[in-house]
Amino acid sequence: MGSVMQRTTRDDVPEGVSGEVTAMLDRANHLGSDPTVTNYGGGNSSCKAAVTHPATGEPVTLLYVKGSGGDLGTLRYPGLAVLELDRLHRLDDRYRGVEHEDEMVGLFSFCAFGPGGAAPSIDTPMHGLVDAVHVDHLHPDSVIALAAAADGERLVRDCYGERVRWVPWIRPGWELGRMIAEIVRNHPEAEGVVLGGHGLTTWGATSEECEERGLRLIREAAEFIRRAGRPEPLGPVRDDRRPLPEEARRQRAAELAPILRGIAGTDSRLVGHFRDDEVVLDYLSREALDRLVPLGTSCPDHFLRTKIRPLLLDTAPDAALDEVVERLRELHTAYREEYAAYYDRYADADSPPMRGADPAVVLVPGVGMFSYGGDRLTARIAGEFYVNAINVMRGAEAVSTYAPVSESEKFRVEYWELEERKLRRRPRPKALAGKVAFVTGGASGIGRATCRALAAQGACVVVADRDHEGARQLAKELGGADVAHAVHVDVSDEASIRAAVEVACLAFGGIDVVVNNAGLSQSAPLEETTAEMWDLQFDVMARGSFLVSREAARVLRAQGHGGDIVYIVSKNAVFAGPANVAYSSAKAAQAHQVRLLAAELGPTGVRVNGVNPDGVVRGSGIFAGGWGAQRAAVYGVAEEDLGQYYAQRTLLKQEVLPEHVGAAVVALVDGSLPLTTGLLVPVDGGVPQAFLR
Numbered sequence: 001m002g003s004v005m006q007r008t009t010r011d012d013v014p015e016g017v018s019g020e021v022t023a024m025l026d027r028a029n030h031l032g033s034d035p036t037v038t039n040y041g042g043g044n045s046s047c048k049a050a051v052t053h054p055a056t057g058e059p060v061t062l063l064y065v066k067g068s069g070g071d072l073g074t075l076r077y078p079g080l081a082v083l084e085l086d087r088l089h090r091l092d093d094r095y096r097g098v099e100h101e102d103e104m105v106g107l108f109s110f111c112a113f114g115p116g117g118a119a120p121s122i123d124t125p126m127h128g129l130v131d132a133v134h135v136d137h138l139h140p141d142s143v144i145a146l147a148a149a150a151d152g153e154r155l156v157r158d159c160y161g162e163r164v165r166w167v168p169w170i171r172p173g174w175e176l177g178r179m180i181a182e183i184v185r186n187h188p189e190a191e192g193v194v195l196g197g198h199g200l201t202t203w204g205a206t207s208e209e210c211e212e213r214g215l216r217l218i219r220e221a222a223e224f225i226r227r228a229g230r231p232e233p234l235g236p237v238r239d240d241r242r243p244l245p246e247e248a249r250r251q252r253a254a255e256l257a258p259i260l261r262g263i264a265g266t267d268s269r270l271v272g273h274f275r276d277d278e279v280v281l282d283y284l285s286r287e288a289l290d291r292l293v294p295l296g297t298s299c300p301d302h303f304l305r306t307k308i309r310p311l312l313l314d315t316a317p318d319a320a321l322d323e324v325v326e327r328l329r330e331l332h333t334a335y336r337e338e339y340a341a342y343y344d345r346y347a348d349a350d351s352p353p354m355r356g357a358d359p360a361v362v363l364v365p366g367v368g369m370f371s372y373g374g375d376r377l378t379a380r381i382a383g384e385f386y387v388n389a390i391n392v393m394r395g396a397e398a399v400s401t402y403a404p405v406s407e408s409e410k411f412r413v414e415y416w417e418l419e420e421r422k423l424r425r426r427p428r429p430k431a432l433a434g435k436v437a438f439v440t441g442g443a444s445g446i447g448r449a450t451c452r453a454l455a456a457q458g459a460c461v462v463v464a465d466r467d468h469e470g471a472r473q474l475a476k477e478l479g480g481a482d483v484a485h486a487v488h489v490d491v492s493d494e495a496s497i498r499a500a501v502e503v504a505c506l507a508f509g510g511i512d513v514v515v516n517n518a519g520l521s522q523s524a525p526l527e528e529t530t531a532e533m534w535d536l537q538f539d540v541m542a543r544g545s546f547l548v549s550r551e552a553a554r555v556l557r558a559q560g561h562g563g564d565i566v567y568i569v570s571k572n573a574v575f576a577g578p579a580n581v582a583y584s585s586a587k588a589a590q591a592h593q594v595r596l597l598a599a600e601l602g603p604t605g606v607r608v609n610g611v612n613p614d615g616v617v618r619g620s621g622i623f624a625g626g627w628g629a630q631r632a633a634v635y636g637v638a639e640e641d642l643g644q645y646y647a648q649r650t651l652l653k654q655e656v657l658p659e660h661v662g663a664a665v666v667a668l669v670d671g672s673l674p675l676t677t678g679l680l681v682p683v684d685g686g687v688p689q690a691f692l693r
Contacts, residue, residue, distance in 0.1 A: 020134070542590060616661065
C-alpha cells in the first residue's frame, strides 16, 4: 500500500481546469493501481471546484466524478462526469424514497455542465451530497473483511473507535448518498464510513488529506486483523488438497483448461485465465473451503464479476482424467440447475432475462483457479476479484465469521436494471471476440499479417514461432498479455508442439482457430534437389501441419464447441512450376490434408479449410531468406521485380500481399461462412493454371 502521491502535470486535463481536478485524477490513479485498495472498475473518486459559468458569467461549483464503468487506475479527464453541484442538490426535492430511487439516475444528465463528459454512475449522489471538496469510495480487502463479518459494526468500532461510522448494507443510490452526507454533517470528527458488506468512503478538504486518510484507515484495518485475528483463520491444510508439484500442476491445468472452458462457455463464447499463485493454492487447500465457497463473494463489484459463487471441483488433484471429466459434468449440471433456481426465486416481471447459468470461476484444489470472461481482460479481472474475495474471507474469519450480503440482495444488484443498462451501452463484440487463435510462423510475413487481422477482429492470438523474440515483439504490438501471447515452437518437433499448445491453454483457456502457416522453401531443379531439402520441407509443412492439427484437435474436441483449422497452402499445390518439386509437393500434401481432416473432424463441428496464395514477396520471411533470389533466377528477372513479375501473369495484375492472405483467413473463421469446410480459397490475383477443377 503506497504513500500519498504528489500532484503532477497532466496532458489529459484541458487548460483552465482547476488544479483540484488534476490532483484528484492523480489520486485516483494512485489508489486504483493497488488491487488491495480497490479493484479494477470499482471504487470512485471526485472533487468539487468553483468556475465561472460561460453562459451566465456567474460563479458555479462543479462536481467532477468518475463516470459509469470507468476504472480508477486508468482514469483520465474524458472519463469524468461533470455536473453543476447546485442543480444536483436540487434533485433532492424530486426524491420520492428508496422505492423510487432508480429514477433519480435518469435525472443526473440534466445536471451536466456543458457538452460531453462520461455518463454519471450510480455512486454520484454519494460524492455530490457529501459536503467535502474531495471524496473517495474504495473497496479495500482489509476494510471489506470487517464489513463482511457477522459482527462487522462492532469490529469497525473496535478498530477505529468513533472516527469511522457504520452504515448497514444498502444498495448504492440516492438514499446511501443522503445517509453518508448526514453522517458528515452530524459528526465532524468522523474520518470515514464503512458500508456493510461493501467498502469504505472517506473525504477531505484537499486531495492529499482525502488520500492520506483513506490509506491510513486501510492500514489500520489490516493491522487490527493481524493483531486481533486467529493465526490460521481458514483452518488446517487438508492432505487431499495439497498442491501438486509445479510441473505436474501445470500439466494437469493444461489438460483441464479446454474441458473447463467448454463448460464455462456453454451459454456464450468465453476466454479463460489461470492462476496458481500462493494465495490461491493456500485457500484451495484449507478445511474451510467447502463452507466458504457456497457463500460466494460479498462486495457488489466482486459478485458482478464472479457470479454468485464459483464451481468447486471435489476430486483429488491427481485423480484420473476420465473420473474428473465425469464429475465435472455432474457438478456443472447441478450448478446450472442451482443458478436457474436462484434466478427464479428472486426474479419478477421487471427483471432482465437470465444472462447465463455457467460459472465465471472454477476452483480446482491442488491445481489452481480458472476464471472466464468475454475477453482475456475480463477473465483475468474475474480472477483478481475472487482473490480479493479470498483476502476478505481470510480477514473476516480471522476476527469473526464471514457473512456476506444476503442472496436476495446479491440478486438485486446482479439483475439491477441500472446494471443492465450499463451492459447494453457496451459496444457490440467484434466478430472474433471470445475466440483464441494459434498461428504458427506467426512472427513474420503472412503469419504476422494474419495475427494482426485476427486480433483486429477481437481474437486472442498465440503467436507461435521459432523466432521467439520476434513473436514477443509482435505480441507486445498487438496489445500485450490480454490480447496476444508469444510461444516458441518448432513444428517439426512433437514435444515442442505439445508444449506450445499447453502454453496456449494456460494463457487463454484453449484454442478455437488454428492457422498452419509455418513454412520455408528451397527450390532447385530435380537433379539438384537433395533428400535433405525434400525432408526439411516435408518436415516443416506436411508433417508439421499434421502434428499441429493433431494436437489442436484434442483441445477442440475437449472444448466441444467446434472450431476452425486453416492451412496456408499455395497455388503451387495445383500449379506445376519449374524447379520446385520439394516445396510444391509438400504444399500438395497440405492441400489434401485439408480435405482429409474436413471429412474426419466435420462431425465434431470443426471446419478445415485452406488458402492458396500466389507468391507473397513483399513482407515475406521466406522470400527474404533467399528463396526470392532463387525464383528470380529461375524466371530471369531482377529480385526486386519478382513481385511485379508474379502480378503481371495474373488476371487482376495485382501483387498479393500478406494482408490479403490474413483477410482470407478471417473470412473463413469469423462466422461469415459457417457451412464451408474442405475448401481451398485462391488468393492469387487470378492464376488460370491454378484454378481448382
